[in-house]
Amino acid sequence: MGSDDENDKNGDVSKKPKLNPSPITEAEIESEFSHHDPNIARLNNGAFGCCPSSVLTAQRQFHLNFLRQPDHFYFNHLKNGILHSRTIIKQLVNAQHVDEISIVDNASTATAIVLQQATWAFHEGKFNKGDSVVMLHYAYGSVKKAIEAYVSRAGGRVIEVPLPFPVTSEDEIIREFRHALEKGKSENGSNNNKVRLAVIDHVTSMPSVVIPVKELVKICREEGVDQVFVDAAHAIGCTTRVDMQEIGADFYTSNLHKWFFCPPSVAFLYARKSVNSVDLHHLVVSHEYGNGLAVESSWIGNRDYSAQLVVPKVMEFVNRFEGGIEGIKKRNHDSVVEMGEMLVEAWGTHLGTPHHMSASMVMVGLPPCLGIMNDCDALNLRTHLRDFFGIEVPMYFREPRDGEIGCVTGYARISHQVYNKIDDYYKFRDAINQLVSGAFTCALLSTST
Numbered sequence: 001m002g003s004d005d006e007n008d009k010n011g012d013v014s015k016k017p018k019l020n021p022s023p024i025t026e027a028e029i030e031s032e033f034s035h036h037d038p039n040i041a042r043l044n045n046g047a048f049g050c051c052p053s054s055v056l057t058a059q060r061q062f063h064l065n066f067l068r069q070p071d072h073f074y075f076n077h078l079k080n081g082i083l084h085s086r087t088i089i090k091q092l093v094n095a096q097h098v099d100e101i102s103i104v105d106n107a108s109t110a111t112a113i114v115l116q117q118a119t120w121a122f123h124e125g126k127f128n129k130g131d132s133v134v135m136l137h138y139a140y141g142s143v144k145k146a147i148e149a150y151v152s153r154a155g156g157r158v159i160e161v162p163l164p165f166p167v168t169s170e171d172e173i174i175r176e177f178r179h180a181l182e183k184g185k186s187e188n189g190s191n192n193n194k195v196r197l198a199v200i201d202h203v204t205s206m207p208s209v210v211i212p213v214k215e216l217v218k219i220c221r222e223e224g225v226d227q228v229f230v231d232a233a234h235a236i237g238c239t240t241r242v243d244m245q246e247i248g249a250d251f252y253t254s255n256l257h258k259w260f261f262c263p264p265s266v267a268f269l270y271a272r273k274s275v276n277s278v279d280l281h282h283l284v285v286s287h288e289y290g291n292g293l294a295v296e297s298s299w300i301g302n303r304d305y306s307a308q309l310v311v312p313k314v315m316e317f318v319n320r321f322e323g324g325i326e327g328i329k330k331r332n333h334d335s336v337v338e339m340g341e342m343l344v345e346a347w348g349t350h351l352g353t354p355h356h357m358s359a360s361m362v363m364v365g366l367p368p369c370l371g372i373m374n375d376c377d378a379l380n381l382r383t384h385l386r387d388f389f390g391i392e393v394p395m396y397f398r399e400p401r402d403g404e405i406g407c408v409t410g411y412a413r414i415s416h417q418v419y420n421k422i423d424d425y426y427k428f429r430d431a432i433n434q435l436v437s438g439a440f441t442c443a444l445l446s447t448s449t
């Protein structure tokens with residue numbers, strides 16, 4: 001047997017992450033993210049995440065090891081390496097069994113895997129035409145499209161749960177959810193129709209709100225919803241209580257490349273053992289078809305699997321921070337709330353959620369005088385801030401309710417990740433202040449394009 005160094009060279013990731021790594025310093029954090037453009041205030045970790053250079057180096061090593069001797073890598077390392085990553089995730093999310101954890105490319109793939117199962121259930125007559133899927137109004141756009149592609153097309157109905165924004169309490173969300181389920185049932189007209197699947201976000205994307213998933217899953221159980229899928233694309237590394245047994249959903253997916261420092265792109269899909277049946281399959285069928293989703297997913301044909309293998313290296317990275325990933329999450333949450341409060345005070349506006357309903361992202365009200373009147377204005381302002389001020393920050397347009405005048409119609413979603421500095425947020429504050437004092441309105445952008 002070779003030495004540890006030799007094992008590293010050959011891509012053996014079954015070694016345990018190093019214990020007691022040296023605590024990371026500010027200078028080392030800067031160096032880990034020195035590939036970021038220094039001219040940009042990067043307030044949008046939520047969209048694309050980030051990957052430190054030590055993890056990118058490890059990924060490249062896996063890639064090279066594969067290219068160096070593909071047969072050896074394939075037969076002796078790949079499966080074990082993916083299993084090691086799955087085992088770490090299983091522990092992180094408190095799943096009962098490692099077979100409940102599959103590694104896939106991203107949350108979109110995980111969503112399609114779950115929805116494909118529903119499509120087949122319609123085709124095979126297990127679900128009846130008119131059976132429904134419930135989703136939140138703030139479900140991610142591409143998830144809504146996937147529901148249309150897989151469920152509506154197969155004859156299923158879609159019930160959308162309206163959600164208030166700004167939101168002041170979890171009760172408002174729980175109330176709307178109950179109401180939508182009842183409405184769905186009473187609109188059925190037929191006793192044979194059922195709600196087959198609820199798709200619930202853990203942290204909605206836009207506007208960003210932490211959803212009381214555990215409570216909504218419980219309501220689904222009480223109301224006889226067949227299965228619950230939690231779209232938690234942002235959750236791991238971003239919000240607390242990512243605990244499969246506590247949440248109790250049938251399916252749960254989270255990207256690892258958003259808030260968990262993996263390179264693009266990798267996600268996990270949890271499928272509770274009791275539902276992890278022969279019906280659940282990867283969309284790409286290859287040699288492992290029929291061997292369970294986790295094994296199917298670990299070989300979907302020739303491709304680069306290196307992003308899936310770096311999870312142990314990511315654990316080494318996060319364990320260099322005080323409190324590991326839990327410590328990172330807490331500090332990101334505290335900092336993003338503090339920065340959000342600083343911005344709303346400067347602009348005389350408000351946050352879109354109470355502090356405890358935000359994770360590592362916060363919705364910050366923008367001054368009404370900017371004149372954000374529609375989605376297009378929000379997008380134009382975002383582009384303007386990138387092009388003229390070097391600020392990356394997504395914007396959300398919120399339609400005024402009847403009779404509302406002079407209210408906040410635009411919110412910026414700011415993120416905080418370990419690489420962020422207070423100056424990033426000051427840059428954003430000052431840019432908006434400059435626009436306001438120059439009598440800028442979004443109408444100027446729409447006329448100039």
Ligand SMILES: Cc1ncc(COP(=O)(O)O)c(C=O)c1O
Binds near residue numbers: 046109142234
């Ligand atoms: C709530 C939610 N679901 C799903 C996705 C899709 O993630 P991906 O593009 O990595 O598949 C996103 C991406 O931002 C998201 O925010």
